[in-house]
Amino acid sequence: MNVIELSWWQLALAALLVIALAACTFFARLGVGKSLLIAAARTAIQLALVGLVLEALFSVGSLHWVALMGIGMLLLAGREVVARQKYNLRGGWGFGIGTLSMFISAFAVTVLTLVAVISPTPWYTPQYAIPLLGMLLGNTMTGVSLSLDRLTESARRSRAVIENRLMLGETAQQALSEFRRDAMRAGLTPIINAMAAAGIVSLPGMMTGQILAGTSPALAVKYQILIMFTIAAGTGFGTFAAVALCARRLFDGRERLRLDRLRS
Amino acid sequence: MATLTLKSLAIGGLKSIDLQVAAGEIVCLSGASGSGKSRLLRAIADLDRHSGNVHLGDTSQSDVPGHSWRGMVMLVPAESAWWYDTVGEHFSEHPEETLQQLGLDADAFNWPVARLSSGEKQRLALARALARKPAALLLDEPTANLDKDSTERVESWLRDRIRQQQLPTIWVAHHEDQIARVADRHFHIVDNGIEEQEMTA
DSSP, X not given: OOOOOOXXXXXXXXXXHHHHHHHHHHXXXXXXXXXXXXXXXXXXXXXXXXXXXXXXXXXXXXXXXXXXXXHHHHHHXXXXXXXXXSSEETTTHHHHHHHHHHIIIIIHHHHHIXXXXXXXXXXXXXXXXXXXXXXXXHHHHHHHHHHHHHHHHHHHHTHHHHHHHHHXXXXXXXXXXXXXXXXXXXXXXXXXXXXXXXXTTBOOHHHHHHHHTXXXXXXXXXXXXXXXXXXXXXXXXXXXXXXXXXXXXXXXXXXXXXXXXXXX | OOOEEEEEEEETTEEEEEEEEOTXXXXXXXXXXXXSHHHHHHHHTTOSOOEEEXXXXXXXXXXXXXXXXXXXXXXXXXXXXXXXXXXXXXXXXXXXXXXXXXXXXXXXXXXXXGGOOHHHHHHHHHHHHHHTOOSEEEEESTTTTOOHHHHHHHHHHHHHHHHHTTOOEEEEOXXXXXXXXXXXXXXXXXXXXXXXXXXXX
């Protein structure tokens, strides 16, 4: 397994492509040139920093540092969930619910996969633990934020329906049931689509990376299937928890719809 | 057969409302728009936070879960909402004689919700609420979208049901002539409270 070394000037060639694209969008007055360049710069800087952190982490390899890194990633993902919402629960509830549901799903599935499936020694070997957790968190975050966004938005938009159902004596969860189902579906659709299209429409990123790095395609495929399944489980359970918690928080103890708990 | 009792109820601009509505009695409530009629009904149905208490017979609002309370003390809003595709899906049983009494086609349970007029929606919303067998009624302008004939038909249907099932009823109404036709007592919202009006009839 030998990988062709990439040097920084070779990356600069790829960067020229992005700059050319930005120039084109500037002349076409699409107004996205600036954000494109900022995003490209962020990618370069963030990944370079993560590379440094991972190099250091791999050389230390102790459970404390791996756990600390994991918690840091979790909190950043929680912040990202909040940033992607149109309407958020007030008083830190949006962050709390997002982070908690990602913790119980993405963390649990990662640890389970490490201990029971891949079983490196020690089980927290950063080379396996960090990429696995990263992929799970990234996808769970998408599912959680999409489902929360759908749930809070439909609660706001469909206030008349929900309250009319309450007036007829339905429980809060009955009144919200259709919207809970929609929110779950919104959260799970990306991973279902990704699994259905994997290999036919797209070669998944991790598999591509492993093959580029010299792994045999047969092994890369096995890892990719493992990752797809764990992502599906993590996203599903995380979305489930987030929707259940948020649905409770939208009502108070008297089962009144409390839209004042949302801010835009 | 129970009395609906409001004890120093306060919500929004309204302060300390006391009112007793006997079983089968219709109390009409009027007031300028924005004076808080609908909010008062929402407080009685426990849909908004409020202070004070409401009793139905011996049962206090806080004795039972919110949904049980609203199943007994049923609010019919001025603008009803419909969430399934057809009318019939909103009903557990299909009492066709109710439709006739309200002047609706016997086929109305099969209608798609999208084709309902505002007047049809209003009558069907009343039928839907009463089909759930409430113990008290809160009606928010139940005939606002109806023409003269339908209004009188709905008034007499509601009056019959209320007498027959002995429902204490608070009925928000605008028109003096409607109040004269249906009310046993009439209150008007003045400043922060309600004031009993003399019945003209």
